[in-house]
Amino acid sequence: MNIINHKLARNPLKLLGAAILVTGVSACDIDLDGDHSPDKPQQKMFEVTLTNLTQSQPFSPPALVLHSQNEMLWHLGEPASVELEMLAEGGNAQPLADLAVINKSHVKDTPVGPAGSVSWTFELEYHSDNTLSLATMLVNTNDAFTGLTGVNIAAFEIGETHEKWVPAYDSGTEYNDESAIPGPAAVTASGFDASRNTDVNRVYMHSGVLTMHELSSSVLSPEHKFDNPVAKIIIKRMQ
Incomplete structure (x- = not known):
């Protein structure tokens, strides 16, 4: 040598x-x-599945959105945005999906019935730091919704799965008379109402609905009652 x-x-x-x-x-x-190999995928793929756990509470067409880590779609104890109010009172998720802070949105076309499930598959740029939020209304209520907000998925490894059991929230924007509701239990459907002077005007944990046997104005039956959790959300990184 x-x-x-x-x-x-x-x-x-x-x-x-x-x-x-x-x-x-x-x-x-x-x-x-290991970050720049030509064989390494330049996008990360995720699958999200929402399952309705209630006996008789259909979910409105749900929205899955991606946004920066600095944003949340709601905070417990704080007033709901008008866009969240429109979802929670009328089941319309599109205003939330159209917010300026949203980078990507995926809104389903149809409701999710009791025991039903719906899934999304989407891709993110490899170095994206987006967080995930998902929201849907319990339509046989005045202003109950469920979902999650601000889930950091940036560090998920391939094959990593997170299972979330989520409760019902009350947007605090409409009095719970159990009659002015958009769901199929209503005699006359009622959706979004811009007035907020009939409830506490803050998001809080929903205490459950009252039936016609407990509240004279209610159009709900015992099967419309629910306890927490009301939904299961599974987030998995596929690639």
Whole structure:
């Protein structure tokens, strides 16, 4: 072994450099950290599944949205946005999906019945730091909704699965008379009402509905009652 080769053998970094010079391989083609390999997917793929756990509370067409880590669609103890109110009172998720802070949105076309499930599959850029939110209304209520907001999915590994059991929330924007509701239990459906002077005007944990046997104005039957959790959400990174 000559002196040059002997020194290279004792210094692996110099040996790598020599190999690059000999073979003509560009240094930018060497993947030292695993982030830029041509074989590595440049997008991450996720699957999200929502399941309705209630006996007789259909969910309105749900919205799945992606947004920055600095945003939340609701905070317990704080007033609901008008867009959240429109979802919670009338089941219309599109205003939430159209908010300026939303980077991507996926709104389903149909409700999710009791024991029913619905899934989304979507892709994100590999280095995206988006967080995930999902929201839907319990339509046989005045202003109950469920879902989750601000879930950080950026660090999910391939195959990683998170199962969330989520409660019902009350948007606090409409008095719970159990009659002015948009769901099939209503005699005359009633949706979004911009007035907020009939309830507490803050998002809180829903205490459950009252039936016609407990409240004279109620159009609800015992099967419309619910306890928490009301939904299961599974988030999985596929790729």
